[in-house]
Amino acid sequence: MHGRVKLKSTAQQEEEKRKEREKKLKIYVATRDACFNKRKEGAMDDEALQLTQQLLSANPDFATLWNYRREILTHLETVKEEDEVQKKYDAELVFLETCLRVNPKSYGSWYHRGWVCGRQPKPNWTRELSLCDECLARDDRNFHCWDYRRMVVKASGVPVDQELQFTDRLIGSNFSNYSSWHYRSTLLPLLHPQSPDLPATCPKSSTHSPPNSPQTHSHRVCEEQLLKEYELVQNAFFTDPNDQSAWFYYRWLLGRAEREEMISCVYMSREGERVVVAFSRPAQATGLMLLLDGKLQKVEWRSGPTSVRHSPVWICEFPPGTISDINNEHNLTVHWTEKYTKRECALYTGRAESWCRDTATDQELFRSELSVEKSSVLQSELQSCNQLMELEPENKWCLLTIILLMRALDPLGYEKETLAHFQKLKEVDSMRSNYYSDLCSKFMIENTILKMEYAEVRVFSISEKNLSTLCHLDQLLLVTHMNLCSNQLSRIPPQFSMLQCLEVLEVDDNLIEGLDGLSNLPKLEELSLKNNQISKISQLEPLASCPKLTRLDLRGNPITKTDNISAKLSELLPSVIDLML
Numbered sequence: 238m239h240g241r242v243k244l245k246s247t248a249q250q251e252e253e254k255r256k257e258r259e260k261k262l263k264i265y266v267a268t269r270d271a272c273f274n275k276r277k278e279g280a281m282d283d284e285a286l287q288l289t290q291q292l293l294s295a296n297p298d299f300a301t302l303w304n305y306r307r308e309i310l311t312h313l314e315t316v317k318e319e320d321e322v323q324k325k326y327d328a329e330l331v332f333l334e335t336c337l338r339v340n341p342k343s344y345g346s347w348y349h350r351g352w353v354c355g356r357q358p359k360p361n362w363t364r365e366l367s368l369c370d371e372c373l374a375r376d377d378r379n380f381h382c383w384d385y386r387r388m389v390v391k392a393s394g395v396p397v398d399q400e401l402q403f404t405d406r407l408i409g410s411n412f413s414n415y416s417s418w419h420y421r422s423t424l425l426p427l428l429h430p431q432s433p434d435l436p437a438t439c440p441k442s443s444t445h446s447p448p449n450s451p452q453t454h455s456h457r458v459c460e461e462q463l464l465k466e467y468e469l470v471q472n473a474f475f476t477d478p479n480d481q482s483a484w485f486y487y488r489w490l491l492g493r494a495e496r497e498e499m500i501s502c503v504y505m506s507r508e509g510e511r512v513v514v515a516f517s518r519p520a521q522a523t524g525l526m527l528l529l530d531g532k533l534q535k536v537e538w539r540s541g542p543t544s545v546r547h548s549p550v551w552i553c554e555f556p557p558g559t560i561s562d563i564n565n566e567h568n569l570t571v572h573w574t575e576k577y578t579k580r581e582c583a584l585y586t587g588r589a590e591s592w593c594r595d596t597a598t599d600q601e602l603f604r605s606e607l608s609v610e611k612s613s614v615l616q617s618e619l620q621s622c623n624q625l626m627e628l629e630p631e632n633k634w635c636l637l638t639i640i641l642l643m644r645a646l647d648p649l650g651y652e653k654e655t656l657a658h659f660q661k662l663k664e665v666d667s668m669r670s671n672y673y674s675d676l677c678s679k680f681m682i683e684n685t686i687l688k689m690e691y692a693e694v695r696v697f698s699i700s701e702k703n704l705s706t707l708c709h710l711d712q713l714l715l716v717t718h719m720n721l722c723s724n725q726l727s728r729i730p731p732q733f734s735m736l737q738c739l740e741v742l743e744v745d746d747n748l749i750e751g752l753d754g755l756s757n758l759p760k761l762e763e764l765s766l767k768n769n770q771i772s773k774i775s776q777l778e779p780l781a782s783c784p785k786l787t788r789l790d791l792r793g794n795p796i797t798k799t800d801n802i803s804a805k806l807s808e809l810l811p812s813v814i815d816l817m818l
Contacts, residue, residue, distance in 0.1 A: 272289055276308075341379055369385060378415060412480055422489050429458050500516060501515050501595040504714060514571055515714050527570070528572065530568055536555065550735040569581065603687070619642040623639065655677075675705055697716045705724075707726065721747070722746055726747040729755050734758060737758070740761060759785065764788070786812055
């Protein structure tokens with residue numbers, strides 16, 4: 238037994254650790270209390286700095302102590318010479334580096350470092366950039382450091398091309414660097430903006446303007462540079478097809494143009510003396526003005542769905558007798574003061590309703606999500622992705638990108654291929670099957686709207702398409718008849734109340750339980766809900782706000798087995814004279 242080290246039992250080790258923790262905790266609490274007392278007394282001296290430093294070295298996320306420390310340093314600026322202040326702040330930066338070693342993602346430490354550099358008489362931005370390089374070399378996804386680097390770049394005026402080269406280095410060493418791809422997407426529009434007059438070439442741009450400079454830049458990248466970026470990102474996803482960071486950047490390169498904000502449709506109806514205004518994007522009604530026959534009207538606007546501040550559809554009613562006489566003609570002008578735009582609509586003699594709508598093409602409606610000026614470029618990218626899919630037939634990112642490219646090129650022409658790719662996506666990525674179902678539903682609705690636009694009809698029919706969700710309802714403002722039978726819909730969303738012209742709705746053979754959207758539909762006359770999941774009277778309450786509803790078909794719903802159901806429905810919906818149970 239001689240010469241052998243005596244091993245302590247686990248219980249002894251735990252007890253010693255506990256005592257050591259208690260000892261450290263007592264010291265920490267005593268130091269904290271002393272620090273708080275000094276702040277309460279208004280002490281702004283070196284001792285207070287030392288106390289806060291002792292605490293923050295152990296716990297750099299103590300926000301109150303950073304605040305106290307800034308109060309002390311701000312006070313010292315007023316009582317010390319500039320050279321002394323500079324030394325204080327230099328020492329502060331050294332201390333902050335120790336805190337960042339304890340926790341490289343400490344909000345308080347990074348914020349305080351930015352504050353110190355902003356207060357320093359002579360900040361050393363080169364040193365700060367080097368610190369960022371060092372931290373990102375250890376963890377290239379430290380978003381705290383990325384935010385700090387953007388601040389340093391902006392403050393020191395680092396050239397944009399130099400930062401772009403920095404992303405080159407990081408991406409070259411690690412294709413899976415989300416932050417570098419994202420940072421690159423903010424730099425390219427500054428360095429290579431698309432010129433409105435010269436879409437196919439790169440305009441001359443300054444390489445010395447710092448990111449976020451006040452100069453006006455396009456949000457799009459010129460085509461010449463885009464082609465180079467395509468090559469870079471293709472190298473990334475051909476090297477590692479399953480890495481999603483490059484795919485996300487690739488989708489950004491393809492472009493995400495937004496529709497111009499405008500009044501897309503104005504609808505007038507003598508019945509109810511209503512005016513409905515639809516926008517290309519959700520907007521507020523505060524900037525809307527109505528002039529009827531040249532006179533400004535005082536009206537109250539309400540959003541189409543539930544009460545929201547931003548809505549794509551707004552509705553108002555004139556006082557009784559304003560436009561109800563069918564023998565009178567009226568001219569309406571809707572001014573949108575926020576965008577200095579207007580739209581006019583004439584309600585002629587003998588007509589019960591009238592509308593004026595934007596004659597936007599399908600490209601402007603739905604294909605702006607992915608838009609590059611020349612379709613040949615998109616076609617080339619589609620070919621590249623198809624080549625990759627031959628090598629990686631079950632790569633979900635490649636499949637999804639192919640779908641989006643097809644949507645950008647020809648949504649109707651590629652409809653069959655798109656549906657096949659969605660089915661494949663659900664098989665190879667079953668965990669996101671619901672997402673793909675919703676996205677597929679969105680695209681099918683878009684295609685149906687395009688077909689409806691081409692035919693210039695007010696009937697919307699999309700049955701037996703496995704729809705799981707409803708969208709783009711603001712585009713269906715003028716629809717009078719709608720067929721959504723034999724899909725996978727579980728509810729009618731609140732946005733459905735934007736369909737102010739809807740007269741007949743068929744949603745047979747779905748999974749519908751909620752009818753929240755079927756409220757305040759002034760023209761709804763017939764509703765067929767056969768073979769759904771309506772089981773309670775309360776689920777039908779929204780229909781009580783539809784004054785013209787006369788025909789309701791509930792056959793095949795659990796509610797039909799409710800005792801005395803006919804009498805209860807007659808009380809809830811007295812206008813319904815043709816009830817089928």
